[in-house]
Every structure is written in C-alpha cells, then in structure tokens.
Amino acid sequence: MQNEAVVKKPHVVIIGAGFGGIRTARALAKQDVKITLIDKYNYHLFQPLLYQVATAGLSVDDIAYPVRAIFREQKNVDFRLAEVSDVDFDNKVVSMNTGNIAYDYLIVAVGGMTNYFGMKSMETNGFGMKTLDESVTIRNHVLRMFELAAHEKDADKRRALLTFVIVGGGPTGVESAGALSELIYHVMIREYHHLNFKEVRIMLVEASDKLLATMPEELREVTVETLIRKHVEVRMCVQVTDYDGEKMSLKGGEVIPTHTVVWAAGVKASALMDTLDVEQASMRRAIVNDFLQLPNRPEVFVIGDAAHYVQGERPLPMIAPVAIQQADITAKNIRNLIRGKELKKFVYKDVGNMATIGRNAAVVHMGAFKTHGFIAWSIWSLVHILRLIDFRNRAVVFVKWMWDYLVYERVVRIITRQ
Amino acid sequence: MQNEAVVKKPHVVIIGAGFGGIRTARALAKQDVKITLIDKYNYHLFQPLLYQVATAGLSVDDIAYPVRAIFREQKNVDFRLAEVSDVDFDNKVVSMNTGNIAYDYLIVAVGGMTNYFGMKSMETNGFGMKTLDESVTIRNHVLRMFELAAHEKDADKRRALLTFVIVGGGPTGVESAGALSELIYHVMIREYHHLNFKEVRIMLVEASDKLLATMPEELREVTVETLIRKHVEVRMCVQVTDYDGEKMSLKGGEVIPTHTVVWAAGVKASALMDTLDVEQASMRRAIVNDFLQLPNRPEVFVIGDAAHYVQGERPLPMIAPVAIQQADITAKNIRNLIRGKELKKFVYKDVGNMATIGRNAAVVHMGAFKTHGFIAWSIWSLVHILRLIDFRNRAVVFVKWMWDYLVYERVVRIITRQ
Structure with a gap:
C-alpha cells in the first residue's frame, strides 16, 4: 500500500x-x-x-x-x-x-x-462575439438583414435593416468593422442587384477618443483613415446608453435606428x-x-x-x-x-500588437518596429496562419484566403439554424 | 398602356x-x-x-x-x-x-x-438525414455518444451508447454505414485511449433481402462483403417496428439497446x-x-x-x-x-448508378459497365467533385479529401450548438 x-x-x-x-x-x-x-x-x-x-x-x-x-x-x-x-x-x-x-x-x-457592464438592454438585444455560437449567430443575422432589406419597400425600415453598429474600438471592434465592410462592399454588392448600397451604414462606436488605444499614435491615425476609406463611420467619444433591438440611444440624445449592434466593448x-x-x-x-x-x-x-x-x-x-x-x-x-525546487516568478514579455483592418490593410507594432499597409497585412496573415494549430487547418485556411484574396469571394454565407 | x-x-x-x-x-x-x-x-x-x-x-x-x-x-x-x-x-x-x-x-x-411511413416513435426518436441541420445534429450526437461512453463505468450502458444503427439499405444507408465505420475505426480509435472499440457496433438494417437494390447482383454482393470487412453488421430481411430512443424493436421480438438510429429508409x-x-x-x-x-x-x-x-x-x-x-x-x-411552339415530351435517360462504401471502396454501374474497388472509388470521387457547384468549393473539398485520404484525419469533429 x-x-x-x-x-x-x-x-x-x-x-x-x-x-x-x-x-x-x-x-x-x-x-x-x-x-x-x-x-x-x-x-x-x-x-x-x-x-x-x-x-x-x-x-x-x-x-x-x-x-x-x-x-x-x-x-x-x-x-x-x-x-x-x-x-x-x-x-x-x-x-x-x-x-x-x-x-x-x-x-x-x-x-x-x-462584459456588458450591467447594460441589460444591450445584453438582451445586442450581439456578443466570444463564442463560436455567438459568431455564427451574427453571421446568420447579418445575412438575414440583407434578405429582408432586398424586398422591403419602406425606405426608413430598409435603412434600419442596413445599419450595422459595432461598439468598441479595440482590436475586435476594428477588425470586425473592416471585415464587415469588405463583406458588404465587395461581396454582397454584386449579388443584391436591386439594393442601393448607398443606404448601407457601418458604424464603429468608441467611448474614448482612441481606436486601438495601445498602438502608437501614428498607427492609430492610419487605422481611422483606413476605416473611413472602407466606408466605416468612425464615432469616437460616444457612449451607448440603451438598445432595444431597433433603436440605439447615445449619451446626449442621439438615436440610431438599427437592427444590429455587435458589442465588442468589454470582457x-x-x-x-x-x-x-x-x-x-x-x-x-x-x-x-x-x-x-x-x-x-x-x-x-x-x-x-x-x-x-x-x-x-x-x-x-x-x-x-x-x-x-x-x-x-x-x-x-x-x-x-x-x-521540491524553488518556483519561478512570472514576468510578461510584450510580444507586440497587431490588428488587421481588411485585405492589404493592417497595423503592426513590435518594440521599435512600426508598420502598416500591405507589409503589416502580410505579417499579420503569416502570424495567424502559422498559429492555427495544425497543418491541416493551416493548409485549408491558406487555400481559402488565397482564393478570397484573388476573387473577393465568401462561400461561407449560408444561413444555418433557421 | x-x-x-x-x-x-x-x-x-x-x-x-x-x-x-x-x-x-x-x-x-x-x-x-x-x-x-x-x-x-x-x-x-x-x-x-x-x-x-x-x-x-x-x-x-x-x-x-x-x-x-x-x-x-x-x-x-x-x-x-x-x-x-x-x-x-x-x-x-x-x-x-x-x-x-x-x-x-x-x-x-x-x-x-x-418518410417514416407513419412510425411515430421513429420520427420522434430517430434521426432523419435530408437537411443540413439534420446532418449536423447526427454529427453532434455521434460525437457526444463517444464522450459519454468514455467515462461510463456500466458496461451495458456503454455498449448501448456505442451502438449505431442505420436503417435503410439504399445508397444513403450504405454510404453512411461505410463512412461511420471509417470515422470510428480510423479516427476515433486513436483518440479514446481508454475505450475498448470491441464494444462498438455499427448495424445496417434493411427490410428487403437486398442492399442497393437497383445494382446488378455482383455489385450487391461486393457491397455486403465490403461493409462486413469494415465491421458493419449487415442485417437484411429485418423490419424495425419501434424505437423509444433507447431500445429499437425488430419484428419477431428482437430488441437492440441503442441511442442512435439513423432513418434512411424512405423519402x-x-x-x-x-x-x-x-x-x-x-x-x-x-x-x-x-x-x-x-x-x-x-x-x-x-x-x-x-x-x-x-x-x-x-x-x-x-x-x-x-x-x-x-x-x-x-x-x-x-x-x-x-x-407558341409544340412541347417536347420528357424521357429519362438512365445515367447509371454509383455508391461509395468508404475509401477505396465503391460500386459503379453504367449501362454495361460494372466495376468496384479503387477504380470505382476514383470514378465516384471524380464525378462528385466535378459536380460540386463552383471551382472554389471543388478546390477546397479536393484538398480536404486528399489530406483525409493520406492521414485518415477528420477535423470537422466539433460539437456545435450545445
């Protein structure tokens, strides 16, 4: 024994x-x-x-x-x-x-x-994006908004269906806004022949006066410029106070009719x-x-x-x-x-910081090294592809991305769980 | 006007x-x-x-x-x-x-x-496989059965969890049984280190005395032999009368404890x-x-x-x-x-018949041409890959299959919708 x-x-x-x-x-x-x-x-x-x-x-x-x-x-x-x-x-x-x-x-x-910071209306009517299920829910919802808008005769209702708000100017918010812009202006625009894409609105809302707050100022500026070029309305110094699923209220009284608010403002x-x-x-x-x-x-x-x-x-x-x-x-x-040996104290080594804003557009900051544009995007892509856990995933993801890059295609636009 | x-x-x-x-x-x-x-x-x-x-x-x-x-x-x-x-x-x-x-x-x-032919208990407790949602449900369920079995101490309960029944000996039933066998005996077996795979049972149940009834006899025989070699119990001339989610009853009184019955016996x-x-x-x-x-x-x-x-x-x-x-x-x-022209009458031209029973195993019948084994499997793969609707899907599916073929890998084993 x-x-x-x-x-x-x-x-x-x-x-x-x-x-x-x-x-x-x-x-x-x-x-x-x-x-x-x-x-x-x-x-x-x-x-x-x-x-x-x-x-x-x-x-x-x-x-x-x-x-x-x-x-x-x-x-x-x-x-x-x-x-x-x-x-x-x-x-x-x-x-x-x-x-x-x-x-x-x-x-x-x-x-x-x-983390909704206690805002119950947002927790109920907004979309979180921390689990696989939540992400699929957002995808299904966005695609459905376009299907509804395609046959909506009332212009106001149509614009509300086509207004997409992302709250939170951190990497998740910035990357989502960039990717959503490309989905809409490169892919969807070719397939909804009767929709006027001038009615589409993508908003990125941030409470502070900075996007990607941990980045150096130069790259923060590039980020804002790139998003604007991609038709994203960047709204800083703006706080969301309520969202009932159809109207989002901002501090100060502004009200934005929208069926889609993605909450990327806290964990x-x-x-x-x-x-x-x-x-x-x-x-x-x-x-x-x-x-x-x-x-x-x-x-x-x-x-x-x-x-x-x-x-x-x-x-x-x-x-x-x-x-x-x-x-x-x-x-x-x-x-x-x-x-029975002595323990080692933990010390975090900052490995740098990067975010992608879309194809050919990213910002990378590692120590004294700062870059943006195509080179940053290449670094970002390489790092993320290599990180994906095994060869099989890497290979398939790589094939997909290469293809997407060439033809602006997105096959994954199926609405599941109806 | x-x-x-x-x-x-x-x-x-x-x-x-x-x-x-x-x-x-x-x-x-x-x-x-x-x-x-x-x-x-x-x-x-x-x-x-x-x-x-x-x-x-x-x-x-x-x-x-x-x-x-x-x-x-x-x-x-x-x-x-x-x-x-x-x-x-x-x-x-x-x-x-x-x-x-x-x-x-x-x-x-x-x-x-x-088509459950009015068998309410099967409609409630069995799995259909005609929609995307139904297929994902089956995948999630099968994977969950293995997770439950991995820590089930009662041997009888474990065997019931590991018994998978497919009803219907047409192409869908045969192809499902073959694919399930490969999932289990080539992939799962390497990852459940404490499970005894001798406890696993895959049954293919058919009411008539034929699998793939429209095939020539020679290929029907090959089909049965191949399935048996892949550890599939082929039960012909057997009718299912009831299924309560835990026990499947056959005509004549036989009862099979199982948590998984896929119904591929009618449309x-x-x-x-x-x-x-x-x-x-x-x-x-x-x-x-x-x-x-x-x-x-x-x-x-x-x-x-x-x-x-x-x-x-x-x-x-x-x-x-x-x-x-x-x-x-x-x-x-x-x-x-x-x-204002005359209409043309419809006449169906039989293009032949094929089914795959797993890697390197298929049966193909086109006019006077009959084949099985690797050549049939290659024809089947080629036809299906070419049929997939656009180049993007074809390319990705092809990469995946090539990879699967080389390493017996299945990445898609994630349980969604929990």
Whole structure:
C-alpha cells in the first residue's frame, strides 16, 4: 500500500481548453503526471479569428479544432467534456455536471466572456462575439438583414435593416468593422442587384477618443483613415446608453435606428469565477501571487483571462499571448513543486500588437518596429496562419484566403439554424 | 398602356433551389424572362454528400453554396428567402410568409423529405438525414455518444451508447454505414485511449433481402462483403417496428439497446405538396402529364422529387439526375410555350448508378459497365467533385479529401450548438 502511494502519479487537472489550458497540458507532455483537461466544448477555439466567422470569411471548422485530436499522441492527457460547477479547494475536488474529480494540482484557465457592464438592454438585444455560437449567430443575422432589406419597400425600415453598429474600438471592434465592410462592399454588392448600397451604414462606436488605444499614435491615425476609406463611420467619444433591438440611444440624445449592434466593448472572466471561493479584483479576475497561485493554495494556479496579475501599473490584458506565457511558467512551476525546487516568478514579455483592418490593410507594432499597409497585412496573415494549430487547418485556411484574396469571394454565407 | 403590356417579360417563378430549381433558372439565363427563385434556405445544398457532414468528413460549407452567389452574373434571376405556404393556381399567385407573388409560369421543384411511413416513435426518436441541420445534429450526437461512453463505468450502458444503427439499405444507408465505420475505426480509435472499440457496433438494417437494390447482383454482393470487412453488421430481411430512443424493436421480438438510429429508409415529397390543390400519387408526389405539367394547368410544371412520372413500369426515383433532366426539358418547354411552339415530351435517360462504401471502396454501374474497388472509388470521387457547384468549393473539398485520404484525419469533429 505504501509503495502504491509513492508510485502514484500526481494528477494535474486543467479547467479550460483555451490557449492557456492547451498550452499547459502540452508543456507537461514529458512529465510523469496524469493530466485531466476539462472543457464544456470538445474543441479548442482560435478566438482571435472569431470575427472572421461572424463576417463569413472563415468557416466554423477553420478556427475550431477537436481537443482529442490535439492530444492524440499525448497519452498522459485525458479529456472530459463537462461543465465545471464548483471547486472544493480544501478537499481538492472539482465538481462537474458529470461527476467529481480529485486533483493534486489545479489550473484554472477558464477564459473570458463578454462584459456588458450591467447594460441589460444591450445584453438582451445586442450581439456578443466570444463564442463560436455567438459568431455564427451574427453571421446568420447579418445575412438575414440583407434578405429582408432586398424586398422591403419602406425606405426608413430598409435603412434600419442596413445599419450595422459595432461598439468598441479595440482590436475586435476594428477588425470586425473592416471585415464587415469588405463583406458588404465587395461581396454582397454584386449579388443584391436591386439594393442601393448607398443606404448601407457601418458604424464603429468608441467611448474614448482612441481606436486601438495601445498602438502608437501614428498607427492609430492610419487605422481611422483606413476605416473611413472602407466606408466605416468612425464615432469616437460616444457612449451607448440603451438598445432595444431597433433603436440605439447615445449619451446626449442621439438615436440610431438599427437592427444590429455587435458589442465588442468589454470582457470579463468566465462566470465560474463568481462561484469559486477566490478573492476577485476587477472583471471577476482572481487575485494571484507572483507565481500565479491563489494565495494560501500553492497547488492552485489561475492563468489567462481569469487571472488578475499586475505588472508595471496595470493588470495584464485579456489576450492570448499572456495566457500562453503564463501556461509555460505554470507548467515549469508544477514541475518545480513536484521536485521540491524553488518556483519561478512570472514576468510578461510584450510580444507586440497587431490588428488587421481588411485585405492589404493592417497595423503592426513590435518594440521599435512600426508598420502598416500591405507589409503589416502580410505579417499579420503569416502570424495567424502559422498559429492555427495544425497543418491541416493551416493548409485549408491558406487555400481559402488565397482564393478570397484573388476573387473577393465568401462561400461561407449560408444561413444555418433557421 | 397597350404597348407596355406587350413588352412585359413573362415572369417565371421557381419554388425550390435544389438541383431542379437551380438548373431550370440557369437554363433560362439567355431567355427574355424574369425569374424569381424562392427557397426557405439561402443556399443550394448538395444533398448526395449530406452523409459526409453527418460523419464529420465534410464541413457544412463544403456542400452548401449561397444561391445569390450562383446567380451573381445572371441578372434576370431574383432570389427570395421565403417559405411558400400555398399557390392559387386559378389566379396564378404564390403565397409566401413574406408576401404574395404573381407568376406567368410556375415550376414546383420543392424536393423531398424523410418518410417514416407513419412510425411515430421513429420520427420522434430517430434521426432523419435530408437537411443540413439534420446532418449536423447526427454529427453532434455521434460525437457526444463517444464522450459519454468514455467515462461510463456500466458496461451495458456503454455498449448501448456505442451502438449505431442505420436503417435503410439504399445508397444513403450504405454510404453512411461505410463512412461511420471509417470515422470510428480510423479516427476515433486513436483518440479514446481508454475505450475498448470491441464494444462498438455499427448495424445496417434493411427490410428487403437486398442492399442497393437497383445494382446488378455482383455489385450487391461486393457491397455486403465490403461493409462486413469494415465491421458493419449487415442485417437484411429485418423490419424495425419501434424505437423509444433507447431500445429499437425488430419484428419477431428482437430488441437492440441503442441511442442512435439513423432513418434512411424512405423519402416522400415536401410537405407543401399536401397543401397544394394537386392530385397526388404515392409519396405525396403530384401526377403530371408527359410534359411534366399539372393536368389542365399548362403553365405549371412539377419536377424532381415532387413529380410522379411513370416511365416503363415504375415512377422515376427521387434522385438528382431525374430532377436535372426534368429541369432541362422544362426550361425548353417554357421557351416553347412562350414562342407558341409544340412541347417536347420528357424521357429519362438512365445515367447509371454509383455508391461509395468508404475509401477505396465503391460500386459503379453504367449501362454495361460494372466495376468496384479503387477504380470505382476514383470514378465516384471524380464525378462528385466535378459536380460540386463552383471551382472554389471543388478546390477546397479536393484538398480536404486528399489530406483525409493520406492521414485518415477528420477535423470537422466539433460539437456545435450545445
């Protein structure tokens, strides 16, 4: 009995198969640990390209990849398709809708979701864009608006159907506005022979006076100019106060009739963080120590969007590179814990910043390197294609994009789930 | 006023954007007619490959193509995304959920749907496979069964989760069974490390004593042998009497515990045919004359699955080649009607028969030509790839299939709509 206890492999449980969770499980491949990876979806989602699904540029399967396929060769990983309902930190047990599971080490990598900042009307009538389902919903809705507009005789109603608002001037908002413009002015325009595309309106609304706030001023300017050239109305210093599904109200009294408002103005950590017995900072994120552990729970790590980790003056942003770097150090620190070695402190290395505004148009900022236009777009494309998780996805996505680039085509414009 | 009436172009309304509807609209491209094409989906569906979506081999977008993209260059076609509720033949008006539309010529090309032959329990608990949505439902369900089985401790429950039944020994049933076998024994088997695949059971159930009844005996035998080699239990002369979602009952008393029964044993014309004031033969199909017109309604044509057209001793089957040939003659006859010329009688030319049972395995029968194995599979692949409607789809599908062929990979295994 004693022998068995000594031989027993440590059990690492990872909640979440996003960038952080997948990366941690991979980094522990060669270790003598048993890993259980839990997610409520059976796929890993490449979230930075969700907006491409929403604007019919990529298909659902291009940015989602089965978790089991990722770990096909890594026998120490067991996948569980389940929803986590709670964690008993004292007894080291994770509760799922399909049963309980005990852990020696736990990694909370649950990711983030849309933050409406309490605006209920927007939560009900606007569209979030953080899950695959939400993106497909936006795609279906936008396409349906055009079908309705095509046979709407009332000009006011038609214009409301053809007004598309995106709220939030961060990368998601900017990239969505750019992609929507191309969908409409390069693809749809050729197929709705009786529609007057002068009636179409794409608005990008931002509360502050900056788009892509973390970019240098020069690239921010380029971004605004590029969007305007693509027929996107850029409205800065404007706050949305209400949206009933037909009319969006702005602070100051302006009212915009529209059936489509995409809310890309905020994120917060996943709802599970409200259930767990952890101390939260802002946005539901858990406060962690220098090693990303929960205070007084050295066997529990929180990484990615769910972790509130301050470096410099601000908490780190909810982006993939942070989750990935935190996954790497966490895998190392779990090894160190098992071997009784000292832990390594997490330090985030800024890898730069990029956003695409459409074909041939992007902005890239890495250290002292700044560029925009075709070169930036090429860098952006290359980085994203290489990042897509396996060769098969890369090849197919590459073929699609090459083709799109040549002919401005978007095949994915089918309305599903009617 | 008189002048205007003379100049007015004849209005051809087509209900249904399946093989028949699309083909008719295309064949009338150069004619001086106005065409309105109505469908409740905004895409044309390549139905013969639906089973590939259900078995995770192809993605939804590979076999669905936006109708508007098909008619981008054909300005005399107007598309309406709408559901037809009735037709007033006397006043020549089609009623849709979005309004009414008048016609001079009408083509009813509404297609078919699953026929459960009144077995309510199967309609409720079994899976049909005639729409894109149904196919995705099957895919999600099959993948979920494996996830449940992976952590099911009760062996009986596990075996029921891993028993997959397909009812119907026609092309759809045979192709589905073959594709499911490959999904399970080539892909899934590598990813569920703790599952014993000896517990998996794939059954193909057929009421008659023949699979692919229209094939010559030699190829029917090959089909059965191939399926058995692929671990498919082929059960002929067996009738299903009931299915409650957990247990399938066969005539004679046999009961099979299973959570998955795909019903591919029957088709009938679309539900709209019950609403229309037409005389029906079997399977809801409308009786038409030699020119595919409704008796006494020379301006109304019925084609494809919805038409009951007897040639030789039997009504023509509900397959794409029939719909396509009927579309061609109908477009010609509408031209003839407009010009006051004599109509041409429809005669179906049998183009042969083929079915694939999996990679490297197919049966092909064309006139005196019979073949099976790799050559048949190559012919089948080539024919289907060429048929896929445009170059973009063809290219991507081809890349995918080549890749699948090399590595037995299926990326499309994501469970959507949770």
